[in-house]
């Protein structure tokens with residue numbers, strides 16, 4: 542322990558808290574990251590001289606704007622929009638857009654901060670950004686979604702461009718919303734710039750495999766972790782929280798590889814199907830009908846539905862994949878999972894485990910795939926979509942999927958090596974923080990004081 546370095550890091554953290562009051566999620570993301578930094582700063586005094594930590598925690602830009610729109614009753618509504626352009630050292634700002642009532646500056650900043658290092662880990666030339674709005678898409682008509690999304694883009698477009706800032710989807714933003722945003726961007730800006738957004742429909746510049754990429758990538762990462770102990774997914778009991786984009790394709794790949802997914806959820810509750818979840822039913826409910834996960838038991842009476850958004854962690858499993866939202870898995874849930882025989886966790890969502898839960902899982906020897914690494918497959922394939930748009934060509938699904946597998950294996954390897962080098966053997970939380978950080982920090986030094 543180097544207490545002088547520890548004091549320095551603590552003082553940077555204190556400044557973050559003072560400058561960003563009442564932003565608990567942002568503080569949490571910085572705290573988790575700083576827990577890995579002590580040996581790195583001790584070994585590389587140049588990072589301190591160049592104030593790398595101080596610059597990294599300060600976004601290059603935070604844009605906040607009014608989003609007025611008209612609902613189906615003719616009533617004017619007002620929401621707040623955000624885009625954080627956190628760090629452009631490695632390339633254009635890159636990161637999703639979230640539409641959810643909980644969206645705030647704190648949520649967008651925690652997501653944007655983590656995105657910097659996640660994107661660096663992919664090895665692609667992309668910086669870190671994130672955006673969103675406190676608009677709640679639940680219960681809105683298609684026309685309301687379109688009017689809101691067009692209004693959102695009418696302001697946001699000023700800050701975007703294929704070489705400047707390239708958004709994509711996140712919670713509440715899928716192919717439909719990306720389509721509306723792309724249409725509005727083109728209408729305002731003219732020309733043809735497909736690379737300004739990713740996650741587009743494959744018929745107009747989207748990449749095959751982007752829809753599946755985050756969920757599939759998470760499973761590829763879990764496979765790497767299991768292989769390090771000579772294990773695989775076959776026959777393993779798996780619990781996946783959420784039932785959105787990431788969850789559905791994590792379930793799909795896990796099942797393809799022989800895993801038995803026994804539970805999934807939405808914000809109201811979870812279903813438990815001892816026979817294994819029937820994914821076609823979940824897809825029908827969530828992707829076609831826009832229903833609740835509780836509808837599942839109408840199709841499969843042998844399954845059980847229980848209310849409560851975090852109760853899903855009471856279901857015993859060997860592999861837990863939190864794929865819904867931040868802080869959905871706390872210390873008590875982690876304790877129960879360990880007592881029930883947990884082997885591995887893959888964070889499909891961003892920051893789904895509280896800091897106490899992460900500490901507990903690591904000290905219990907659970908294989909732990911942190912979000913920055915385990916869910917990087919989505920943004921990695923977004924970068925492949927940008928590359929295809931630049932070249933004006935399209936790769937096959939297999940080509941994209943093979944690249945995704947390679948990228949996830951590289952992230953696993955570089956995180957493991959960085960952990961080893963800095964005295965955090967086997968700790969992929971520290972390893973992914975350090976591997977991502979060093980890429981960004983070295984490039985920041987090379988680019989001068991900006």
Ligand SMILES: NC(=O)C1=CN([C@@H]2O[C@H](COP(=O)(O)OP(=O)(O)OC[C@H]3O[C@@H](n4cnc5c(N)ncnc54)[C@H](O)[C@@H]3O)[C@@H](O)[C@H]2O)C=CC1
Pocket residue numbers: 710711712713714755783784785786787788806807808809850851864865866867869889890891916917919920
């Ligand atoms: N879509 C992508 O490519 C990527 C998404 N992520 C992260 O994955 C997570 C899920 O995102 P998507 O699947 O894209 O969103 P989505 O909107 O398709 O699905 C979100 C899911 O989370 C559930 N959910 C939301 N709030 C909840 C709560 N409080 N408690 C329990 N469940 C809740 C919803 O019911 C839904 O099933 C988010 O943390 C997102 O930031 C991370 C990397 C890429």
Ligand SMILES: O=C(O)CCC(=O)C(=O)O
Pocket residue numbers: 635636637638659707708709710711739891916917919920921923
């Ligand atoms: O595909 C992207 O650009 C962003 C994905 C994302 O928002 C994330 O990795 O959390």
